[in-house]
Amino acid sequence: MIDPEKGFTSDVITDPNRFVGRIDLIRSCMQALHSPNSLIAIYGKRGVGKSSLLRQVQQMALGDYTLATNAGLHHEIPDKPRTYLTVFYTCDAIIESGEALVSRLCNDQNDEDGLLRLVPQDGKEIVEFTRTKEVSGGADLKVINWGAKGIESSKYARVVEGDTVQTFRNFVSSVVQHQVKGKMKRDGLLILLDEFDVLQNKNGLGSLIKSLSSKDIKFGVCGIGQDLTDLIEDHASVERLLEQGAIHVKTMPDQEAVNVLNKAEELFEGDLGIDDDVKNDIVKASQGYPYFIQMIGKSCVSKASQLGLTVIDRHVYNRVLEDIKSGVAFPTLESSYQRAIGNSEARQMLLHLLAEQPEEMTLFHEDVGRILLKNVRKDAAEFEVDYLDQNLPRLLDRKFGPVLRRIPEGQGIYEFINPVFRLYVNLRAI
Numbered sequence: 566m567i568d569p570e571k572g573f574t575s576d577v578i579t580d581p582n583r584f585v586g587r588i589d590l591i592r593s594c595m596q597a598l599h600s601p602n603s604l605i606a607i608y609g610k611r612g613v614g615k616s617s618l619l620r621q622v623q624q625m626a627l628g629d630y631t632l633a634t635n636a637g638l639h640h641e642i643p644d645k646p647r648t649y650l651t652v653f654y655t656c657d658a659i660i661e662s663g664e665a666l667v668s669r670l671c672n673d674q675n676d677e678d679g680l681l682r683l684v685p686q687d688g689k690e691i692v693e694f695t696r697t698k699e700v701s702g703g704a705d706l707k708v709i710n711w712g713a714k715g716i717e718s719s720k721y722a723r724v725v726e727g728d729t730v731q732t733f734r735n736f737v738s739s740v741v742q743h744q745v746k747g748k749m750k751r752d753g754l755l756i757l758l759d760e761f762d763v764l765q766n767k768n769g770l771g772s773l774i775k776s777l778s779s780k781d782i783k784f785g786v787c788g789i790g791q792d793l794t795d796l797i798e799d800h801a802s803v804e805r806l807l808e809q810g811a812i813h814v815k816t817m818p819d820q821e822a823v824n825v826l827n828k829a830e831e832l833f834e835g836d837l838g839i840d841d842d843v844k845n846d847i848v849k850a851s852q853g854y855p856y857f858i859q860m861i862g863k864s865c866v867s868k869a870s871q872l873g874l875t876v877i878d879r880h881v882y883n884r885v886l887e888d889i890k891s892g893v894a895f896p897t898l899e900s901s902y903q904r905a906i907g908n909s910e911a912r913q914m915l916l917h918l919l920a921e922q923p924e925e926m927t928l929f930h931e932d933v934g935r936i937l938l939k940n941v942r943k944d945a946a947e948f949e950v951d952y953l954d955q956n957l958p959r960l961l962d963r964k965f966g967p968v969l970r971r972i973p974e975g976q977g978i979y980e981f982i983n984p985v986f987r988l989y990v991n992l993r994a995i
């Protein structure tokens with residue numbers, strides 16, 4: 566039995582040796598890290614690889630440039646790259662304001678990524694560690710013992726009752742003084758905020774971040790969006806900080822997508838091969854979404870193991886396709902599918918019709934993925950007269966997904982909220 570996780574993963578990629586492609590983005594991240602003032606903002610569609618890139622930013626910030634070297638950017642690495650200690654926090658939809666976010670940061674007890682771990686305190690034991698197996702891996706700090714006082718945040722730095730932002734400033738300045746400059750001799754503290762798009766009220770977040778940034782403290786935010794406004798509403802206030810740091814993650818070009826499969830073969834260390842024509846088919850089905858490649862890859866490995874094979878050939882791939890067609894391969898996507906169609910054949914038909922539409926580029930965004938309803942109407946006319954207008958609303962309804970969202974830039978333009986779900990529908994049998 567070969568472990569699929571050895572070569573494929575649906576998790577965020579932290580290890581630079583598993584990270585494929587994205588050379589231009591790595592270059593931009595490197596530049597933004599090196600510029601003392603720049604804020605970093607990573608945005609793009611769901612499942613396209615944003616968080617993985619953010620984790621690579623963290624690695625480089627710690628001084629580990631394995632990724633840039635592997636990507637052939639060795640000559641572009643600054644002689645003395647700015648180095649950081651890092652905080653990594655994943656936001657959630659319960660956080661209702663900038664102040665709530667700052668409060669979360671002050672209370673996060675994650676022992677490898679939290680801010681609190683870095684705040685000096687009697688009795689707390691902190692050790693250096695690296696997130697990768699590399700010897701060169703950049704060291705960060707983690708807590709191995711929170712000390713007798715426990716992990717009650719008020720016992721740490723000067724907490725100012727009723728003033729979260731000031732408390733945060735106090736925490737951060739004590740971290741910068743003692744850990745960043747003192748113990749680790751770094752240039753600054755880098756605070757990375759993933760899933761920044763889910764924050765309920767984005768009002769004033771840009772200016773808050775701007776006011777907290779300094780030559781010692783840099784922020785990096787990351788989330789779903791087609792442009793910066795989706796991430797930072799008041800982006801005008803941070804525009805100057807973003808000259809180098811606005812990073813749009815797009816779908817992977819085919820060559821990079823093939824390399825995800827080549828990388829997997831390399832990680833399997835000869836235990837498993839993938840036929841070239843199967844690689845091409847997987848790349849075509851995935852349309853540049855590494856998440857789908859990883860998921861199909863994992864299924865193929867399991868299937869090959871079941872069949873006692875060490876090569877993913879046409880036969881193995883076809884068996885996986887059958888599983889996808891019948892809805893047993895990816896339970897999570899399948900349950901979204903079932904929820905969307907309910908028991909309605911008409912809605913199922915419509916869903917497939919929408920998913921099959923060629924993706925349109927629209928005027929204002931370079932991202933593809935738009936569906937024009939008038940084109941769907943033409944196809945729909947061949948089936949049943951009225952069912953489109955009856956069934957579309959459910960696909961837009963929160964209760965049943967939602968599967969689609971209306972794009973405000975023009976009439977009758979829609980988009981699949983989860984592009985990977987669209988890919989799935991295209992492989993799923995009616």
Ligand SMILES: Nc1ncnc2c1ncn2[C@@H]1O[C@H](COP(=O)(O)OP(=O)(O)OP(=O)(O)O)[C@@H](O)[C@H]1O
Nearest residue numbers: 574575584585611612613614615616617855856859
């Ligand atoms: N550069 C890469 N090389 C190989 N695989 C990648 C790369 N980037 C992302 N992936 C894979 O794609 C999937 C999605 O990655 P990730 O979670 O980073 O995307 P995301 O854009 O943050 O997704 P979400 O919008 O759901 O937060 C994961 O399975 C990850 O392993």
Ligand SMILES: [Mg+2]
Nearest residue numbers: 615616617760
């Ligand atoms: Mg993510």
